[in-house]
Amino acid sequence: MSQYAMQKSAKPTRRSRHPYELVRRAGREEFHGNLKVREILVGGVRIGGPRPVVIAGPCSVESLEQTVDVARACRDAGADMLRGGAYKPRTSPYDFQGLGIEGLEILAEARAQTGLPIVTEVIDPRLVEEVCRFADVLQIGARSMQNFPLLVEAGKSGKPVLLKRHWGATLQEWLCAAEYVAAQGNLNVILCERGIRTFSQGTYNRNTLDLNVVDAARRETFLPIFVDPSHGTGVADLVPAASLAGVACGAHGLMIEVIGETADPAEAMSDGYQAIRPSMLRDVIERARCCATAAAQEFIR
């Protein structure tokens, strides 16, 4: 046991710098106290301000019609940005892997029709350039949180990056991952908590949303932090309450999966049962904004 303690105390001596020196709050006068957050502007949307930003859309881009329909419904419900996966990291090679570049083109069309900026995932460092041609924000998914070559390419691209926390990662590891992006000169990183894996998994939910980490991250870094209640619960019914809790504890935004008002969840190419309907989304957004206002105050915002 003493050896273990030695190991931990010995580690910093091998580093020339704090492990996440660029993204931590300490020593940054421009983000003094817990008050100020780095604001990131994406296509007119202001991330990191007092108003929570809502990214909504389908899990996977499946067709032009599905994507545009859901995008419009999300916009009408009050969402600020559109999410949708064209490259999907899937557990089995026989699961639907996404439409690829065709999916990116569909997203661009949905943006043209709705005005919503696009957040979409990239999983291969060789495709960062291609995805950047379409995306307004590059999403790095949970499984890729420690894909360091990918983080470096995302950093070099200069695009804003939404960095999901791996379900098995500590806050420190997550901030170090953000540092890989920042070290390339790209400080436009948005953190996104999407649930950790605990013994509770499968007893009533898919993941355990770690909402404690939102406030802890706010104290440790000046980067904005979002909450993904869709993956964070894995069950559509639990998404509304998790969304409100997320903004109540200080999240700067939400990322929510949405399915068409009359679509069949069983027919979705991925994650149909954790997506909510546009009518529910509208309700969640309205109440989330009220909760953010009620909660807002010096000690958390």
Place this chain on the structure above:
Amino acid sequence: MSQYAMQKSAKPTRRSRHPYELVRRAGREEFHGNLKVREILVGGVRIGGPRPVVIAGPCSVESLEQTVDVARACRDAGADMLRGGAYKPRTSPYDFQGLGIEGLEILAEARAQTGLPIVTEVIDPRLVEEVCRFADVLQIGARSMQNFPLLVEAGKSGKPVLLKRHWGATLQEWLCAAEYVAAQGNLNVILCERGIRTFSQGTYNRNTLDLNVVDAARRETFLPIFVDPSHGTGVADLVPAASLAGVACGAHGLMIEVIGETADPAEAMSDGYQAIRPSMLRDVIERARCCATAAAQEFIR
């Protein structure tokens, strides 16, 4: 793996009834839908209604002066009930074990001076009767959640019971523990989530508050459910945001540890660093009530 599946499916055949038949929502007309919750009245305080109830007070009862001072400060800050431990379940036998019956007498005096009903823990089935002479609500702590003889005695006593979730227990096990109380004819059980143990422990917090479980429990049982952000985070700084998140996702109340405005956390007999000050408590209560109002709606309340 098939054997494991068989085991699970085989289990119910050995039971004559649903494992938590009395406390589940299903089949109870008087608590139809997700709307209605069993209301429990304790000394004029209504638990389970739309207004979140706040139980506050010191971790341990240490002296008459400390307890009365903190109790007054909690009442003035807007708390509804007083918590304080007279019998403390402590990890090591050499930790402070509580003042015992002297502590109960101090709590009774604090109630007389403030009017706040008392919530206090019992850890030994042989002492349930004694603790009932003083307490308005019997607290069953996390470590005792599956102390079945204790649950049976608490059930027989007829007193309202606040049942904390063990940090390693599933929702189903927790509801089954409540059923042990209910099976004695005592349906006045208040659930209390206080954080589960995950890999995250010790990286920035002491426990991971499982806020998903609040909404899931509301759908599964008609019993009211509280959140304890003090144990749920283990760090005073994180208590306010966790409190707001708790009520935003539907908790019927909060249980918060408080330390005197000028007391030294290092001098507390237990858990000093997770207790907040009365001035902070006042702020938390005000904002929590706003969040509850903002969040309240058919889908969660």
Place this chain on the structure above:
Amino acid sequence: MSQYAMQKSAKPTRRSRHPYELVRRAGREEFHGNLKVREILVGGVRIGGPRPVVIAGPCSVESLEQTVDVARACRDAGADMLRGGAYKPRTSPYDFQGLGIEGLEILAEARAQTGLPIVTEVIDPRLVEEVCRFADVLQIGARSMQNFPLLVEAGKSGKPVLLKRHWGATLQEWLCAAEYVAAQGNLNVILCERGIRTFSQGTYNRNTLDLNVVDAARRETFLPIFVDPSHGTGVADLVPAASLAGVACGAHGLMIEVIGETADPAEAMSDGYQAIRPSMLRDVIERARCCATAAAQEFIR
């Protein structure tokens, strides 16, 4: 975060002694190095020596015939002691709760017929005296690991105690629980690892057997430590390999659930699918003894 660190460093100052002063190895000359273990003699069986001790038997005592049959088969397969539950801590109040005193009498009869000493669980401090009249070793189950009044009574009884680790407990908490027994003057405590709860639960097993803890415990305490591969896997097929791994990493014994050679697991009152057959037990015991011999050496034994 600094607050959390302060909290941890502040804690010891409130204690007069090391939290598990009596059971730790440090400073005990008679158990110097990692070599020597406290030996506990139970009815002629030597626990803590180089030969692994096997405790085997049914999960629950269901009838005289069932118990005596399994006991004989275990003895013939090479087991040293008989396990069997008369008081069962069960998740739901509607699960079979054990035969109680009738079960204890059956165990006594099985001992009379086989010569095997009896290990049986006690879950209520008011019943310690009664259970001591029959048992050779008092078992404190995982759920009761931090039932401190029960630990105190078990300590006062003077009987050897087999203390299972709770599935959510750290090594330090477990040793502190042993200290509650030791502080009553009873150093005859046998530790028993039975699996912890992790995200892996239910994906192929019921618990994750933490075999790392066996060696770590051996370095930290002079108490003997057993492994329970039945609860540690929850699946009969996985019991043999887990048993061999247990002794290979230094366990002083195994505690294994056994079901009659031709009994139907679905008919067992509890845990039928994790119990192995006597023919498999014989094989496991033979190979476990070979593994213990192969593994034995200064650095672990």
Place this chain on the structure above:
Amino acid sequence: MSQYAMQKSAKPTRRSRHPYELVRRAGREEFHGNLKVREILVGGVRIGGPRPVVIAGPCSVESLEQTVDVARACRDAGADMLRGGAYKPRTSPYDFQGLGIEGLEILAEARAQTGLPIVTEVIDPRLVEEVCRFADVLQIGARSMQNFPLLVEAGKSGKPVLLKRHWGATLQEWLCAAEYVAAQGNLNVILCERGIRTFSQGTYNRNTLDLNVVDAARRETFLPIFVDPSHGTGVADLVPAASLAGVACGAHGLMIEVIGETADPAEAMSDGYQAIRPSMLRDVIERARCCATAAAQEFIR
């Protein structure tokens, strides 16, 4: 809760095949029962046979001298293959990232001088071809287990792949990751368990070695499975017992980090405190082979 169950049952309908059809045991006559394992030959070393194979070497390749010295010591201690990292996936961008191609050249030189085949990690799909020019086995590290583009490139390369389990991955996810390699026509995949992340982390160890999964994997797939006791414990003292436990429960080999007999662990570029000395390695290998022989039998081998 019913929604969650529906989601799980609905998933398979979207797949055309079993999620890990190529690597599972079921339906493969040539690997009938639990008996037969796919054997993989690497430079004269037979992986998957009854004799456990030992891969040993430094965590990072730091210099020619260090690498050759440790390689010789490992060979003399009985190791079969050499491990060493040239491309290191490190938590912080300011940690040592490995020597890159210079490190690969050093490994080739060490192979030339000792005859030991080389296992080394690749973390970037763009570098698979380069690493293949030097490596005998491509290691996919835990963090890359679900780096699907990397798995596809590793599959296409045709080289044997050692696939570590992510600390947050289920057995099913791990086998699906192996399937990504297999789906490219490369069935030469060696699984390697290296510990999962649990609440226990940091209390006495760095990870919890999940030895249950070894036997479970053997029943589910015909691929050989190794155990890494170095990462699986994170503490050098605990490596020997974990190694013996690994082979006792059926692992086909061990992967162990080694530090020079007189080197200072604090000076290692990575993980110095979990590496054992060559003299200890010799002892571990001798005893591990005895344990494997003692344990070997129909039910696990």
